Amino acid sequence: MIEPRIALVGAGWVVRNVWAPLLVQHNAHIVSVIDPQTDASTAFPAMSPGPRWHRCMSDQALHNCNLALICSPNVHHVQQALRAMGQGLHVILEKPACLSSADAEQLIRCSRETGAELLVSAAAAHRSDVRAMAAARGALGTLHCIDVSWRRRRGVPRPGSWFTQASQALAGSGADLGWHLLEVALHALDYPLIDAALCNHVPATADEAQQQATWRGDQGPGGAIEVESQSFSCLQARGGTLVRMSTAWASHQEHDETRITLYGSAGELCLRTTFGFSQNRIQQPSLTLTVDGTQTSLAFAAEDNLAPYRDFLGSRIASLGTCAQTREHEYRKLRSLASAMSALYPHLTPSCTARPGH
Numbered sequence: 001m002i003e004p005r006i007a008l009v010g011a012g013w014v015v016r017n018v019w020a021p022l023l024v025q026h027n028a029h030i031v032s033v034i035d036p037q038t039d040a041s042t043a044f045p046a047m048s049p050g051p052r053w054h055r056c057m058s059d060q061a062l063h064n065c066n067l068a069l070i071c072s073p074n075v076h077h078v079q080q081a082l083r084a085m086g087q088g089l090h091v092i093l094e095k096p097a098c099l100s101s102a103d104a105e106q107l108i109r110c111s112r113e114t115g116a117e118l119l120v121s122a123a124a125a126h127r128s129d130v131r132a133m134a135a136a137r138g139a140l141g142t143l144h145c146i147d148v149s150w151r152r153r154r155g156v157p158r159p160g161s162w163f164t165q166a167s168q169a170l171a172g173s174g175a176d177l178g179w180h181l182l183e184v185a186l187h188a189l190d191y192p193l194i195d196a197a198l199c200n201h202v203p204a205t206a207d208e209a210q211q212q213a214t215w216r217g218d219q220g221p222g223g224a225i226e227v228e229s230q231s232f233s234c235l236q237a238r239g240g241t242l243v244r245m246s247t248a249w250a251s252h253q254e255h256d257e258t259r260i261t262l263y264g265s266a267g268e269l270c271l272r273t274t275f276g277f278s279q280n281r282i283q284q285p286s287l288t289l290t291v292d293g294t295q296t297s298l299a300f301a302a303e304d305n306l307a308p309y310r311d312f313l314g315s316r317i318a319s320l321g322t323c324a325q326t327r328e329h330e331y332r333k334l335r336s337l338a339s340a341m342s343a344l345y346p347h348l349t350p351s352c353t354a355r356p357g358h
Helices: 013-025 038-042 074-086 101-114 128-135 173-188 206-210 307-317 324-344
Strands: 005-009 029-034 052-054 067-070 090-093 118-120 143-151 194-203 228-237 242-248 257-264 268-273 286-291 294-297
Touching: 005 013, 005 074, 013 029, 013 067, 013 307, 067 074, 074 090, 074 101, 101 118, 101 324, 118 324, 128 173, 128 257, 128 268, 128 286, 143 173, 173 194, 173 228, 173 242, 173 257, 173 324, 194 324, 228 324
Parallel strands: 005 029, 005 067, 029 052, 067 090, 090 118, 143 242
Antiparallel strands: 143 257, 194 228, 228 242, 257 268, 268 286, 286 294
């Protein structure tokens, strides 16, 4: 096991409140914080010694680090990951890792050539309810279709920030919330490639700029939303299975809800819960197996919102650079998810997504 010496690329809400505290719990040393925002220099006052602060990625910023956690605006993910791996650092890429199959192949090729590990953050697959669903997958027979949805009541991430700027985020709720949903759906199918998609990406209305995700503690009156706030799509996986997906940062429903339904030849499996950190949650999550008209409730362990991230780090950091099987699995997962993003956003060519890092 390596001793993790971390370069945090991006110092936004999820880094400060999720990744950094959990990395410290896993005895990682945060050496460097790379973020152009001036408040990033004082983002981690409790750490001693405090991390170095750098406005942009450079040789100096990555010096004495062996792992980069990349949580920057989406447009920079590919080039920053390539640069970090080129300097011998293992990389954990926050979602969406990339938005085209060509970029995925570039990342995989760099990982192979440098020997650096390339991990895609995968908290959804480490949830206790999702693991219980995966354990029951064998009762369904052949899967014909998977429905996945994550629809928030009021949950736009920082209107006017990079999350909602087309030049920085590249895509909206379909890539933000949808990446988590597809991570679960495509895992159930053993990560096939996606061959085609039919999509309706819905532009945000003017009033949605006021429907901020309050649990983030964002301040300000909001700003323009240039990417889609809702997305409806149907994706065809290689082999024929359909994945139907719906995402919304803001909607008319009462609670923020995530629903995943697997339709098989021998039964159906439905998970109703809430992913993420919203406090407007489904209060009684449920997992139900239906076979021949009979419904059976399946149990799963209760857990806090950080548990999936904690489990992901615990299972991945310990084996960094040591397990070839894990590496090939990550490549397969990245190819599958990137093919879905390519089908959902065909206008985002590699030349759009591969821009110089900051």
